[in-house]
Amino acid sequence: MTNFPIDKIRLDFPILQRKVNGKPLVYLDNAATSQTPKQVIDCIVEYYSLYNANIHRGVHTLSQEATDAYEAAREKIRVHFNAKHREEIIFTSGTTEGINLVAHGFSKRLKKGDEVIVSALEHHSNIVPWQMMCEETGAKLRVLPMLPNGELDMNAYADLVNANTKLVFVNHISNALGTINPIKQIIEKAKKVGAAVLIDGAQAAPHIKADVQDLDVDFYVVSAHKMCGPTGVGVLFGKKTWLEKLHPYQGGGEMIDQVSFEQTTYAGLPHKFEAGTPNICGGIAFGAAIDYMNTIGFEAIAQYEHDLLVKATQALFEIDGLKIYGTAKEKTSVISFNIEGIHPYDIGTIVDKLGIAVRTGHHCAKPIMDYYKIPGTVRASFAFYNTFEEVEALVQAVKKAKEMLS
Ligand code: PMP
Numbered sequence: 001m002t003n004f005p006i007d008k009i010r011l012d013f014p015i016l017q018r019k020v021n022g023k024p025l026v027y028l029d030n031a032a033t034s035q036t037p038k039q040v041i042d043c044i045v046e047y048y049s050l051y052n053a054n055i056h057r058g059v060h061t062l063s064q065e066a067t068d069a070y071e072a073a074r075e076k077i078r079v080h081f082n083a084k085h086r087e088e089i090i091f092t093s094g095t096t097e098g099i100n101l102v103a104h105g106f107s108k109r110l111k112k113g114d115e116v117i118v119s120a121l122e123h124h125s126n127i128v129p130w131q132m133m134c135e136e137t138g139a140k141l142r143v144l145p146m147l148p149n150g151e152l153d154m155n156a157y158a159d160l161v162n163a164n165t166k167l168v169f170v171n172h173i174s175n176a177l178g179t180i181n182p183i184k185q186i187i188e189k190a191k192k193v194g195a196a197v198l199i200d201g202a203q204a205a206p207h208i209k210a211d212v213q214d215l216d217v218d219f220y221v222v223s224a225h226k227m228c229g230p231t232g233v234g235v236l237f238g239k240k241t242w243l244e245k246l247h248p249y250q251g252g253g254e255m256i257d258q259v260s261f262e263q264t265t266y267a268g269l270p271h272k273f274e275a276g277t278p279n280i281c282g283g284i285a286f287g288a289a290i291d292y293m294n295t296i297g298f299e300a301i302a303q304y305e306h307d308l309l310v311k312a313t314q315a316l317f318e319i320d321g322l323k324i325y326g327t328a329k330e331k332t333s334v335i336s337f338n339i340e341g342i343h344p345y346d347i348g349t350i351v352d353k354l355g356i357a358v359r360t361g362h363h364c365a366k367p368i369m370d371y372y373k374i375p376g377t378v379r380a381s382f383a384f385y386n387t388f389e390e391v392e393a394l395v396q397a398v399k400k401a402k403e404m405l406s
Helices: 006-010 039-048 061-081 095-106 130-137 154-160 185-190 240-243 282-294 298-317 344-353 368-374 388-405
Strands: 089-092 115-119 140-144 165-170 194-201 219-223 236-238 258-260 265-266 321-325 332-338 359-362 377-381
Touching: 039 061, 039 115, 039 282, 061 089, 061 236, 061 282, 089 095, 095 130, 095 165, 095 194, 095 219, 095 236, 095 388, 115 130, 130 140, 130 282, 130 332, 130 344, 140 154, 185 194, 282 298, 298 332, 298 388, 332 388, 344 377, 344 388
Parallel strands: 115 140, 115 165, 165 194, 194 219
Antiparallel strands: 089 236, 219 236, 258 265, 321 332, 332 377, 359 377
């Protein structure tokens, strides 16, 4: 892709100028967290320099400015994901909290005999909260299996869904393998038996602009820090009809209508699920991050990252003994690999000495590692601010690590 303004984009990210171990930083751990452009950093500095105040309950100017900015960010996020109502956008501390919030709500609704479906490709945060919910309710957790290429076994899915299925939870994109899952098909099938669907969009949000109305999804969860925003903030989209039915996740200030020692009534949406002082600056900066990514454009990002992925995959495949896990037809810019006879941690340590940040380990997706019977992988994950030269640097560093460790 020739006209992608990569040089200009890189200037937006101060961290990309730094050196690590005396070498220029090559940051390829974007699936764990993305880097932050100065537009978002400036937004954070401006908040704390000019209008830091608690929101929603102050009459003074600063509080009103902070409230307006926070609610404007909610609106930006609503528009980005094309939710119908602003009340459907719940600020959370991230994907993990969004999933726990929904699982908590369903722990008051499900019962023995009910079934829920989890995919084999999930991050632990889309497994463990549901196991807890199943323990509490007696509902049965059923697993939608994966295929050797890292795709979901959609034939098996057809057999799993039945009249007892109440809920299906699947990620949009696997953080460990990069597989883009056929969520539209998954949602359609679940709807036929009246089951609700939660999509973990943590990995998809930096690459794909999801349209929650078009998907007809019940819940979609994301973290800001995967999409150029700060850590500790995220969003749960939930259909209003569902959020009205679910029990609040946490009690506290902000989420109430009336409180007495005899009885408390809850606030309307979205406040019912937003107990306590939220990450105000984080929410506002999340809005700035969404603006930033939309200025570059998700179609241009997807095309550029696809080209990086193709180049990196081809070059890594040529290294003798290197195996890539996850070769799905539809995949984003994540490459999980191992070299025969070498522990992933050792590769990660050597490439770090060369300034290259990759992740090693199970990537919080132990069931995938168990499926391949491996302890973990080396994972290189690319963002739109990475370059083809950085891909080449990775390939050379992996070759060097192989030489040193063989
Ligand atoms: N799901 C997926 C697919 C992820 O990649 C991650 C983050 N690695 C999470 C959930 C959890 O996100 P967070 O830690 O921001 O809550």
